[in-house]
Amino acid sequence: xxxxxxxxxxxxxxxxxxxxxxxxxxxxxxxxxxxxxxxxxxxxxxxxxxxxxxxxxxxxxxxxxxxxxxxxxxxxxxxxxxxxxxxxxxxxxxxxxxxxxxxxxxxxxxxxxxxxxxxxxxxxxxxxxxxxxxxxxxxxxxxxxxxxx
Numbered sequence: 001x002x003x004x005x006x007x008x009x010x011x012x013x014x015x016x017x018x019x020x021x022x023x024x025x026x027x028x029x030x031x032x033x034x035x036x037x038x039x040x041x042x043x044x045x046x047x048x049x050x051x052x053x054x055x056x057x058x059x060x061x062x063x064x065x066x067x068x069x070x071x072x073x074x075x076x077x078x079x080x081x082x083x084x085x086x087x088x089x090x091x092x093x094x095x096x097x098x099x100x101x102x103x104x105x106x107x108x109x110x111x112x113x114x115x116x117x118x119x120x121x122x123x124x125x126x127x128x129x130x131x132x133x134x135x136x137x138x139x140x141x142x143x144x145x146x147x148x149x
Contacts (some may be wrong), residue, residue, distance in 0.1 A: 001090065004122035005113040006019040008130050011104045014144035016075040016098040022140045023096060024069075028056065032139035033132055035062030044069050047143055054083065062086070071095070082114070085127075087130045089116040094129070106140070107135060 004105030012019050013021065026049060029038040035058045050072040058064035065085030071077055075098060080093035092114035099107040110133050114125070 001119050002114065002122075003113040003115055004089075004125065006122070006126040006129055008108075008110040008113065008126070008133050010108045010110075010133045011101065011105060011136050012108060012140045012144075013034070014099050014137075014140035015104055016106045018144045018148075019098055019106045019136065019140040020075045020078065020110060021124075022143060023098075024072065024134055026053065026055040026057075029132075032135040037064065044072065046072075047085065055080070058086075087116075088118045089114040089121060089125070091115050110138065 003142070008106055013048065017064040022032070027038050029035050035057050039056050040048055041056050042049035042052065049069065051069055053069040054067070055067045056064040057067065063086035063105040065087070067080045068083055069078070069080050070093075071079035077095070077097050079093065080094045092112065094110065094112035098111040099109070101107055110129060112125070112129060116122070
């Protein structure tokens with residue numbers, strides 16, 4: 001099984017607190033990604049988005065991915081692992097780090113790794129997460145302009 005990884009870096013004009021609020025809201029992902037379903041199977045600590053939360057993601061129908069939050073550091077870091085899902089991969093872990101910029105924005109580093117026997121799976125996951133990162137930037141900036149958190 002081949003090791004795969006990605007390292008995506010994007011920047012948002014929104015401050016880390018706004019970016020973090022958008023990122024950790026599992027059910028909210030349906031508003032800014034191509035996902036048709038996002039919910040919690042189990043809430044975490046602190047509720048509902050924190051450590052131990054199990055998030056269910058997928059299309060509007062069909063199988064869902066189950067992910068568990070393993071790190072939750074407000075306004076700075078968020079990590080999750082895949083517990084199960086329809087994609088042929090094992091050992092998936094993603095770490096998102098938020099670093100404040102001098103101008104009040106946020107540098108977002110989204111790194112992940114996994115194993116998969118399927119050729120092209122690394123590129124597929126990288127493109128999918130890059131799309132999520134772009135959506136995170138757009139939604140964070142929209143909320144920042146609207147004065148929401």
